[in-house]
Amino acid sequence: xxxxxxxxxxVFGYPAFRPYQEEIISEVVAGKDTFVLMPTxxxxxLCYQVPALVLEGTAVVVSPLISLxxxxxxxxxxxxxxxxxYNSTLGETEARRVLARLHNGELDLVYVSPERLxxxxxxxxxxxxxxxxxxxxxxxxxxxxxxxxxxxxxxLGAVREQFAHVPTMALTATADEQTRQDVVRQLRLRExxxxxxxxxxxxxxxxxxxxxxxxxxxEQVLARHEGESGIVYAxxxxxxxEVARKLEEKGHRAAPYHAGLxxxxxxxxxERFVRDELDVVVATVxxxxxxxxxxxxxxxxxxxPKSIEGYYQETGRAGRDGLPSEAHLLLGYxxxxxxxxxxxxxxxxxxxxxxxxxxxxxxxxxxxLGCRRQVLLGYFGEQRHEPCGNCDxxxxxxxxxxxxxxxxxxxxxxxxxxxxxGVKYVVDVLRGMNHEQIQRFGHQQLSTWGVGKEYSxxxxxxxxxxxxxxxxxxxxxxxxxxxKLAPSAREVxxxxxxxxxxxxxxxxRSAKKRKPAAVIxxxxxGEQLLFAELRQVRSQLAQAQxxxxxxxxxxxxxxxxxxxxxxxxxxxxxxxxxxxxKLLKYGAVFIEALAEFQGELE
Numbered sequence: 001x002x003x004x005x006x007x008x009x010x011v012f013g014y015p016a017f018r019p020y021q022e023e024i025i026s027e028v029v030a031g032k033d034t035f036v037l038m039p040t041x042x043x044x045x046l047c048y049q050v051p052a053l054v055l056e057g058t059a060v061v062v063s064p065l066i067s068l069x070x071x072x073x074x075x076x077x078x079x080x081x082x083x084x085x086y087n088s089t090l091g092e093t094e095a096r097r098v099l100a101r102l103h104n105g106e107l108d109l110v111y112v113s114p115e116r117l118x119x120x121x122x123x124x125x126x127x128x129x130x131x132x133x134x135x136x137x138x139x140x141x142x143x144x145x146x147x148x149x150x151x152x153x154x155x156l157g158a159v160r161e162q163f164a165h166v167p168t169m170a171l172t173a174t175a176d177e178q179t180r181q182d183v184v185r186q187l188r189l190r191e192x193x194x195x196x197x198x199x200x201x202x203x204x205x206x207x208x209x210x211x212x213x214x215x216x217x218x219e220q221v222l223a224r225h226e227g228e229s230g231i232v233y234a235x236x237x238x239x240x241x242e243v244a245r246k247l248e249e250k251g252h253r254a255a256p257y258h259a260g261l262x263x264x265x266x267x268x269x270x271e272r273f274v275r276d277e278l279d280v281v282v283a284t285v286x287x288x289x290x291x292x293x294x295x296x297x298x299x300x301x302x303x304x305p306k307s308i309e310g311y312y313q314e315t316g317r318a319g320r321d322g323l324p325s326e327a328h329l330l331l332g333y334x335x336x337x338x339x340x341x342x343x344x345x346x347x348x349x350x351x352x353x354x355x356x357x358x359x360x361x362x363x364x365x366x367x368x369l370g371c372r373r374q375v376l377l378g379y380f381g382e383q384r385h386e387p388c389g390n391c392d393x394x395x396x397x398x399x400x401x402x403x404x405x406x407x408x409x410x411x412x413x414x415x416x417x418x419x420x421x422g423v424k425y426v427v428d429v430l431r432g433m434n435h436e437q438i439q440r441f442g443h444q445q446l447s448t449w450g451v452g453k454e455y456s457x458x459x460x461x462x463x464x465x466x467x468x469x470x471x472x473x474x475x476x477x478x479x480x481x482x483x484k485l486a487p488s489a490r491e492v493x494x495x496x497x498x499x500x501x502x503x504x505x506x507x508x509r510s511a512k513k514r515k516p517a518a519v520i521x522x523x524x525x526g527e528q529l530l531f532a533e534l535r536q537v538r539s540q541l542a543q544a545q546x547x548x549x550x551x552x553x554x555x556x557x558x559x560x561x562x563x564x565x566x567x568x569x570x571x572x573x574x575x576x577x578x579x580x581x582k583l584l585k586y587g588a589v590f591i592e593a594l595a596e597f598q599g600e601l602e
Contacts, residue, residue, distance in 0.1 A: 004029065007053045008046070011079050013579035018043045020197040025051050028133055028167050033192040035139075035184055036171045039201050040316030041294075044171050045072060048135035052109045053081065057130030058102060061111045062156065063137040067270055069111040071292035071548075076109065078551050080581035085111040086122075103129060114153055123162060131166050136187065139170035140309070143182035157188045164190075173316055174309040176380055199312070199380045203319045204327050206372035207392040210504055211332035212458060214302060215246050221300055221328050222252060222280065228517065229273070230298035232282045233305070233314055235339070243302060244282040257283040274548035276539065285310060293548065294321035295555045297519070301329040306339055307358035308365055308379050321556045324518035331366045337422075337475070367465060369398060369502045403501025404492065406455070406463055411472060411489045413448040417441075419484045422475075426483060427452075427460040462504040470499065519555060523562060530597050531562040537593045541586060552586060553577060565594050 052059030069085040076083040244256035305311040319325030372391035432450025491497035557577035566572040
């Protein structure tokens with residue numbers, strides 16, 4: 001029996017385990033149940049793939065993400081592993097073939113959807129074969145406290161009971177303490193080893209911008225990442241279609257993705273994206289969770305997500321290879337109102353309370369004036385004592401000032417208009433607008449009409465948003481989101497409490513390209529040229545074999561290749577991500593390309 005480290009080196013081509021992986025794998029090999037919380041890109045998959053190749057029998061991996069199954073199986077097969085998936089996408093002949101391989105003991109891993117595993121006939125089939133382990137991915141779906149709760153998923157606990165002798169692993173990237181405890185209980189894990197590897201993704205730069213010119217702001221992000229892959233998330237299908245169309249009209253290789261499209265269209269978009277035939281996918285939140293594409297360089301939230309868990313998981317699609325990436329949220333005040341309305345329309349009081357709590361936390365993160373990473377990690381119970389240096393607040397701190405007078409003007413105006421109007425109207429009164437609605441109510445006669453002409457509409461909107469966040473104003477969601485004074489407003493109005501505000505940043509008017517791209521910024525000019533050449537070689541190989549480029553080699557391996565310039569098989573095998581199978585498939589081609597490049601320079 002090979003050791004886990006031998007499997008890691010010979011099959012996957014990695015010289016050493018990442019933090020926590022070896023501990024987790026040792027527990028599984030010893031037959032113990034485990035709960036694993038590890039950030040996206042932290043190496044969760046290897047935590048069950050390695051023991052699956054060490055233990056006797058077949059590992060059953062449960063995942064609700066059908067597209068991810070295909071990507072992971074393709075990647076395993078590319079590394080010489082015997083793996084397959086069994087889900088609703090298979091035709092009758094393919095399904096029978098997978099079952100035959102399963103019963104003949106030919107598979108090291110089989111990926112199944114929860115629905116298949118909960119099928120009594122399939123469970124009966126599994127009773128007759130040797131199961132090495134059971135891995136349940138996206139385990140937060142089991143818990144009502146999880147951001148993506150699926151009632152049917154909770155039934156997995158009953159299935160797990162039928163394989164009581166099999167070590168079971170629950171894995172997730174997003175779960176607070178309450179969710180973690182609930183998952184362990186629902187899945188009936190037995191004295192599990194609980195490993196919380198942390199939530200920090202230091203390679204991701206977190207940014208939040210006020211949504212002023214969203215398409216223009218989105219184009220700025222795309223300009224920074226020209227030729228690189230990214231996902232743009234929007235809350236509605238209509239918004240997805242609209243944004244994708246505008247990007248296509250501006251010449252970007254973009255396409256929409258949402259549940260309303262035909263399945264073959266969604267499949268085509270998915271495949272074009274992983275093959276680098278599309279640069280941008282504009283999608284609802286269903287997209288991206290099932291993509292095992294390591295070189296996504298940016299994720300943009302066109303609308304505010306409904307929870308920090310959802311935001312964290314979606315931004316986690318960026319930079320899974322550990323290279324520099326960007327997560328950019330466009331914060332629109334109307335979007336917050338819409339999200340709150342959707343929550344309030346829920347019928348289950350308990351779920352509504354949970355969803356309100358999560359949305360409030362998300363808005364708090366977006367409106368925070370402190371280090372983004374500190375706020376994000378703090379939500380999950382992980383304390384970071386120093387600012388991260390890799391978010392918009394750390395890199396470009398907002399100008400703060402004593403905003404007590406501005407706050408008094410805003411609060412007084414809300415009071416003078418009878419606490420019966422929303423943000424935009426209050427801002428119009430403050431700035432002395434004289435449109436038909438203001439004239440109809442006679443509000444041009446108010447003492448607060450025009451007292452705020454020194455600030456722009458964008459600045460006043462930001463100030464009011466900050467006053468809501470600080471608890472001096474509240475929105476009456478049940479009454480068209482009108483503004484009302486909170487109890488603390490009295491002290492501000494009387495001058496007994498000071499208010500600190502941040503001046504909103506001015507939107508950058510010209511899109512500045514990142515030269516060179518952050519991924520290769522540390523390479524010399526010659527190494528950058530070589531990296532581009534190696535990407536071309538990779539693209540040609542991938543196209544010829546009908547696989548995504550990253551399944552040949554990831555950017556991280558190409559970057560190391562450009563730096564080390566291996567000249568023979570033994571030095572090529574030392575590269576991270578090169579195992580014996582990939583050495584045989586691709587080694588000669590890349591070694592030749594490297595030699596040719598060197599020859600041209602000499």
